[in-house]
Amino acid sequence: MxxxxxxxxxxxxxxxxxxxxxxxxxxxxxxxxxxxxxxxxxxxxxxxxxxxxxxxxxxxxxxxxxxxxxxxxxxxxxxxxxxxxxxxxxxxxxxxxxxxxxxxKALVPPFTIEDKTDGGDDIRMKYRYLDIRRNPVKNSLIFRAKVAQEVRNYLSNDGFIEVETPYLIKSTPEGARDFVVPSRMNEGQFYALPQSPQTFKQLLMVGGMDKYYQIVKCFRDEDLRADRQPEFTQIDCEMAFVEQEDILNVFEGLTRHLLKEVNGVEVEKFPRMLYDDAMRLYGNDKPDIRFGMEFGELNAVTQHKDFGVFNNAELVVGIAVPGGNAYTRKEIDKLIDWVKRPQVGALGMIYSRCNDDGSFKSSVDKFYDQEDLAKWAEVTGANPGDLVCVLSGDTNKVRAQLSALRMELATRLGLRDPKVFAPLWVIDFPLLELDEGTGHYHAMHHPFTSPKPGQIELLDTNPGDVKANAYDLVLNGNEIGGGSIRIHDKETQAIMLKHLGFSDEDAKAQFGFLMDAFEYGAPPHGGLAFGLDRLVAILGGQETIRDFIAFPKNNSGRDVMIDAPAPIDDEQLKELSLKLNLKP
Amino acid sequence: MxxxxxxxxxxxxxxxxxxxxxxxxxxxxxxxxxxxxxxxxxxxxxxxxxxxxxxxxxxxxxxxxxxxxxxxxxxxxxxxxxxxxxxxxxxxxxxxxxxxxxxxKALVPPFTIEDKTDGGDDIRMKYRYLDIRRNPVKNSLIFRAKVAQEVRNYLSNDGFIEVETPYLIKSTPEGARDFVVPSRMNEGQFYALPQSPQTFKQLLMVGGMDKYYQIVKCFRDEDLRADRQPEFTQIDCEMAFVEQEDILNVFEGLTRHLLKEVNGVEVEKFPRMLYDDAMRLYGNDKPDIRFGMEFGELNAVTQHKDFGVFNNAELVVGIAVPGGNAYTRKEIDKLIDWVKRPQVGALGMIYSRCNDDGSFKSSVDKFYDQEDLAKWAEVTGANPGDLVCVLSGDTNKVRAQLSALRMELATRLGLRDPKVFAPLWVIDFPLLELDEGTGHYHAMHHPFTSPKPGQIELLDTNPGDVKANAYDLVLNGNEIGGGSIRIHDKETQAIMLKHLGFSDEDAKAQFGFLMDAFEYGAPPHGGLAFGLDRLVAILGGQETIRDFIAFPKNNSGRDVMIDAPAPIDDEQLKELSLKLNLKP
The missing domain is CATH 2.40.50.140 (Nucleic acid-binding proteins)
Structure with a gap:
């Protein structure tokens, strides 16, 4: 012993x-x-x-x-x-x-095994087994396990059945790029690793396996952005004979359970916000509502003067920065530089100081008088002592820019307390999204999302206006997960795929099995998936997911500890009927 | 609603x-x-x-x-x-x-959705979503979910931490064939899907993440035998600072918990049997001990007469078939035909009837008298009314043949009641196994299994005699899982890999990360993995695993419902820097 x-x-x-x-x-x-x-x-x-x-x-x-x-x-x-x-x-x-x-015995470790280590990211990834000995990583992994176990407890107590769906499935051109797996036994053919178990969970509903869940690895071969992983974990759920309300209630219950059991925090009923309102008020479909700073649209109170920049803008929109009048001129110039960075992309920023005496001092006093500026303050909800920051331009762009500014300022002002949890349902997402590059519409959620009843006719005339019973759960400005009510009849699915640019032939080849299944008595159904990595990180009060993953990959998709991926033997390639075809 | x-x-x-x-x-x-x-x-x-x-x-x-x-x-x-x-x-x-x-609405289903359906295997696989509506399949999936949840409850209550290990890892030439995943971002390189999380769980032990578990998919690109799947699910565990006894206790506790919670069956302390005894008494390292019919080795009581078949045999071994004297001559001839089938491969079978009056009548009365045959009965434990069946030949072969006969007869005699559960630990497995084809030894468990203390020197002289602290849990004649105490120092691991035919260079390339890890303070550790699919099927009283898997693949590794694997686009191949190299 x-x-x-x-x-x-x-x-x-x-x-x-x-x-x-x-x-x-x-x-x-x-x-x-x-x-x-x-x-x-x-x-x-x-x-x-x-x-x-x-x-x-x-x-x-x-x-x-x-x-x-x-x-x-x-x-x-x-x-x-x-x-x-x-x-x-x-x-x-x-x-x-x-x-x-x-x-x-032990060699001297390449970095100190202390809460605050002297090891940089790269060396800690190479010796991840040593990094795991450190409390911050060890405790994150234990925390993750607790969250996962609480998820299972809650869902299985609520009658959900955990069903394992396959990992070796079929590649589909829709969505992100698949990882593929060559089949040796079926020459020249490939499996794909699932981007999500979407079609399988829908087939489980057709199969009567109502109330399905799974905590499951998913795979996307995307160029990795910071804090993305090629393999990630999803809490995946689906229910039959449900409306949106039923689904929101179950997963609001789950999230509340986690906040209580894991964080000891009791949260009120989650607010709900229309997608359109989220975009209008926060410029963002995942608004952080731990703090205010809502957008005020200023077109009506700015476009009557001779200020061409505003007059020519599709949208003029501002926010009030609490206490921002204390900023020096230099600090404000720095803020203007910040919004002009390529990552944000604004051309400039107009501001109006709200003085304590009720007067205003703006960067465009030439065009706007005190009465105008008072209206800016009113629309943005600015008080004396605040600073009103205004951006203008194309609606979509300027919303994204002001949203970035809002988040940056809130971070600086300490308004994003990781111990405070502000969940929010964003609902009524558009069914389709315009790809500005190609001019084509693609599914905002995925091709199986059902349009709202009665809106399917709009697909022909105003595709961008069609709304879906699609919803996201947002927590502290992060999308934790989302879902939708699905299409459950073959005709609607066929119309949808046609609008997404699938030929009848392609639709049949890719999704024929699902559309066939819909003909054999498919129930109305819907569901949702949460990203476990992100959820755990937020509940754990952290910004990045990496410490909550035992063996993460770096931004090139490499596991630097085991040195994977790696070349394989010619013999292995031959067995798979493959040859390398390296780029010159 | x-x-x-x-x-x-x-x-x-x-x-x-x-x-x-x-x-x-x-x-x-x-x-x-x-x-x-x-x-x-x-x-x-x-x-x-x-x-x-x-x-x-x-x-x-x-x-x-x-x-x-x-x-x-x-x-x-x-x-x-x-x-x-x-x-x-x-x-x-x-x-x-x-x-x-x-x-x-629903089209008329291609088979009846009844407990006893009129649909054959193939059609039910193609329309698996309809098959799942049937009680036998639906209940099997619900049963599986219950078993998995009980496993998690038991292990997490016992302080085990669920840790997710990566799916995109590195191909290793050891063991079965890997499925590989070409990397787009790392040109000409491949990930492999894990055959098990073996090295990662050992690294977790090095990382101090004592008491790890995971229910995890594993992948093996093997030619599929009946009732094998290319992807399967494992209950995977590892513990640090443990001896074999600690591990057996935990997983005996888990298995007893499952039998109680899932089957309502209370089981006594599990018996343990040495590997050598299992082979000697049952011809098999996973003996079904729901019934007796133990082997009796008859060399000593047969090789003194002129019967050349026995005299030239390495092993003469028999079993007593309860009530077998009731068989007609024709029935016995059929049994002889059965053991001569290519799947069993015996050259013949000698028998001795144990008459009710205490006399014997054998097929070799020419060579053996009543006194001889009485000894056969004694050694095999035959009673009046039984039949002694005797095979002879090379030890390994004849044991396998008699084991097959024993199982067949027990099935015919109704001795394999699926409601009776007879768990058994088989312990002290050999470290190495001789591959009779190549004449090389390979790891019986895997290359990370530790030889028993003090036996490492034997590797040079008598490699086949080295025993390991390796153990299997056997339930009703099925291997449910197994594990071992692992090597935890670099030197022993290097010796082991050398004996398995790895050059220093290969050992470093493949397992360098693990051997490096052993230099930074690796604790003694060991673990075990259970096959969930098989475990669930046995607890569910079924012979095959297929109904306990929601979307199984067929014997060619195909999912006939979604029609995977399938060809992929040339564009996709090009992105992966691959070309097809089809066999002519």
Whole structure:
């Protein structure tokens, strides 16, 4: 037996007990006549004590040779410490060691195994197994496991059945790029890894397996943006005989359960916001509503003067920055530079200071008088002491720019407290989205989302206006997940695919199995998927998902620890009937 | 709202309640003046009642047009039935329908949606979503979900942390063939899908993430034997600072928990059997111990006479067939034919009838007298009325043959009751196994299994004799899972890989990351993996795993429902820097 207790377990009540502990050497303090060793395992740290008078000399000598991260086993007696350490749960005791076994030596780790390490990102990824020993990573992984288990508990208590869908499926041209898997047994053919189990969960509904869930890996071969992973985990759900309201209620319940069990936070009923309102008020379909700073549209109160920039703009829109009148001219110039950065892309920014005495001072006093500026303040909800920032231009662009500014300012103002949770349903998403590059419409959610009843006729005339029973759950400005009521009849699915540019032939080849299934008694159904990585990171109060993934890949999709991907043998390629065709 | 209750919920106590139900039409009985419809959903069947006197005519007419598997919604009043049906939980009531909505029509299904269907395997696989509507499949999937949830509950209550390991990893030449995934971002390189998360769970142990578990998909590109799938699910576990005993205790506890919670069966402490004993007594490393029929080795009592077949045999071994003396000569001849089938491969079978009067009658009376045959009976444990069946030849072959015969006879004798559960630990597996084709040794478990302490020196002289702390859990003659204590130091791992034929260079290229990790303070560790598909099937009392997998593949690795794998676009191949290289 390697241990009688773990390193986080012993208390004063264990005094005078003989114990066996195993773990890693966190540190050694050799004071000559006595040696202290901090012994660490998953559960905590226990202080080991070696005493010149009571510990055999051979053991003392062995202890003196211990290095950081050595793996050892000790036997000894639990004693109360003379000076207790209130900072750790085992701080009342130490173990007076009578036997010491070195189970494994350790090289000096390439970075310190401390909460604040001296290791950079790259070295920590290469030695991820050492990084995992650090509390911030270890605790993130344990936190993730707790969230996942609470999700399962909640859903299975609510009658959901966990069903595993296949990983080796069929490639479809819709959506992101698939990862594919060559089949040896079916020469020249490929499986694809699922981007989501979407069609399978719909088939489960057709199969009567009402209330399905799964926590499942999904795969997308996209050029990786920061904080994206080629493989990610989804909480995937589907229900039959439901309307949007039923689905929102279940997953609002789940999210509330998680906030309570995992964060100890009770949240009121989640507000709901129309997609159109989210875009109008926050310039964004995932607004962070932990703070206000709602957009005020200023066209009506700006376009009656001779200021060409505003007059020629599709949208003039502003926000009030609380306390922003305190900014110096230099600080405001910096803010203007910030919105002009290529990542934001504004051409400039107009501002109006709201003085404490109720007067205003704007960067366009030449065009607008005090009365005008008072209206700006009124529309944006600015108070004396605030700063009104105004952008103008094409609606979609300017909303995105002002949204970026709003988030940046809120971060600077400390309004984005990770301990505060502000969930929000955004509903009534458009069915289709115009790709400005190609001029074609594509499915905003996916091709299986149902248009709102009675709107299908609009597809021919005003495709951009068709709304769907599609919804996203937003938490603190992040999209946690989304879903929709699905199409459940072959005709509508065929119309939808046609509008997305599929020929009848392609539609049949790609989705024939699903449309066939709809002919054999498909129930009305809908569902939702949450991104587990992101959800866990937000609940854990973190900005990035990486520490919540045990073995993440870098931005080139590489696992630098195991050095994957890697070339494979010619023999292996031959078996798969493939040849490399490298770019010149 | 599509339903106020589900179709398995209503009881006599609901009488005179207005309800809304949705579901599938299981069947219609039109008796002219009244119509009965069985409405089915995941939860059960409720009888709907349409009555010429009380139901509006338009609704009657609509009901008359309902076909099997139509999806409908009804409103109506719950009434107690005149003649109750005690066979279903809702049999006391029916719903007198006042409103009927057809939510979706259905074509006539290609096979009957009944417990006993008229559909063959192929058609049911193609329309798997319809097959799932049938109770045997539906209940198997629900059963699987319950087992998985109980596994998670047990392990997380025991302090295990669920950690997700990556799916896009690195191909290794060891073991079965990998499925590979070409990387677009890393030209000419490939990921592999994991055959198991073995190295990652060991790295988690090095990372201090003691007590890991995961229910995880694994992939093997093997030529498929019956009842194997290219993707399968594993309950994967690993623990640090443990000895074999600790691991067996945890997973014996888990298995006992499952038997109790899922099957309502209490099982005694699991017996343990040495691998060598299993081979000697059952000819098999996964003996079914629900019944006896242990092997008796007969060399000592057969090789003193002139019977050359036995005298030249490495092993002469027999079993007693209970009541087998009742077999006619013809039946015994058929049994001899059975063991001579190519799948079994015996050259013949000698038998000895144990008559009720204590005398014997054998097929080799020319060579053996009554005293000899009495010894055969004694060694095999045969009683009067039994039949002793004896095979002879090379030890390994003859054991496998007699094991097959033992299982066949037990099946015929009804000794393999799926409601009886006989778990067994088989322990002390050999470290290496001789591949008789190549003459090389390979790892019996995997290259990370540790030899028993003190036996590593034997690797040079008697590699086949080295035993490992490796163990399998066997349930009713099936290997449910297995594991081992792992190597945790670089030197031993290097020796092991060398003995498995890896050059230093290959060892470093393939497993360098693991051996490096062992230098930074690796704890002693070990673990185990259970095959979930097989475990669930056995707990469910079934022989095959297929009904416990929602969307299984056929024996060519195809999903015939979605028609995968399939060719991909040239464009997609080009992006992956690949060309087809089809066999001529």
């Amino acid at each position: 390697y241990r009688s207790h773990n390193c986080g377990e012993l208390r004063a009540s264990h005094s005078n007990t003989e114990v066996t502990l195993s773990g890693w050497v966190q540190g050694v303090r050799d004071k000559g006549f006595m040696i202290y060793v901090d012994l660490r395992d998953r559960y905590g740290i226990t202080q080991l004590y070696f005493d010149e008078e009571r510990t055999p000399k051979a053991i003392i000598e062995k202890a003196q040779k211990l290095g950081r991260e050595f793996v050892i086993q000790v036997k000894g007696n639990v004693i109360e410490r003379a000076s207790k350490n209130p900072n750790i749960p085992t701080g009342d005791i130490e173990v007076l060691v009578s036997e010491l076994t070195i189970l494994n | 599509y339903r106020s209750h589900n179709c398995g919920e209503l009881r006599a106590s609901h009488s005179n309640t207005e309800v809304t139900l949705s579901g599938w039409v299981q069947g219609v009985r039109d008796k002219g003046f009244m119509i009965y419809v069985d409405l089915r959903d995941r939860y059960g069947i409720t009888q709907l009642y349409f009555d010429e006197e009380r139901t509006p005519k338009a609704i009657i007419e609509k009901a008359q047009k309902l076909g099997r598997e139509f999806v409908i919604q009804v409103k109506g009043n719950v009434i107690e039935r005149a003649s109750k049906n005690p066979n279903i939980p809702t049999g006391d009531i029916e719903v007198l329908v006042s409103e009927l909505t057809i939510l979706n």
